[in-house]
Amino acid sequence: MGISELPSWVWARRRALAWLSAALLGGCVAQEPYHSGSGGEAGTGSGSTGGLDLAGSSGSGTAGGGSAGGSAEAGTGSGATAAMCRTSGECASPTPYCVGALGQCVECLSNKNCSGSGRPYCELEHYRCSNCLSDKNCTSLKPYCDTVGGECVECLSSTNCGGVDQVCDRQAHRCVPACQKNADCAADPDIPFCDPERNLCVECLSDDVCPSEAPHCDMATKTCVPCVANSDCAEPTPLCSLEQHRCVQCLANDDCSQDAMCNAGVCVNPK
16 A cells, blocks of 8 residues: 555544654743733832832832732732731822832832921831931031931930930920939939939839839839839730830831731721
């Protein structure tokens, strides 16, 4: 039987074998097109560093794509917790701007946002407007920048006061007369005790001299405050803000229900 006389099924089998051989020797099979994570294109956003969403957009997810406001799945949001704001449109005064990487509404993202506030500099550790970021922003009358409070002050430590009979009141950031004993503090009933560590007249040295509305002595500042630990608080404000030493409802978004965000110690629903 000649080649031209082969049955049709033999030709079909030979064609199939030829196609298979070509595929094994370097042919390729079409793949499904790549799809980036939902909410953003691959490689967009702020990468793994969680940078600012300066434009107030939702593209501040991780480098694998996905918006900062996505679910808590891998590669989206700002870690294991879903972001509570995605754009500045979900925020309101006094914190009108959204840090997409954190999912938090803040006071400012740049100095431009502080214009007209009387505090011209945006402090980017806490995203708040301040009167100074460093000593170079201050004047000779108050030459030191208290970066915690964002204010120019007279002193930050007793070495700034320039005399053995002067110490720095680190609460008020003023140079005041030094003390050696409680009797040296009798002139001011609000600060009747001499702190032996700093030779400074202070409000308290222990809890037992503090009033009921502020029953705890903060041993860092020697002032009477409402709380120094969560155990000093109760519902509906069960957490102690160590920055303000007051009991609050929340310290972070995780302290709120899933559909709420923490704003200035209070759980609020985003717009």
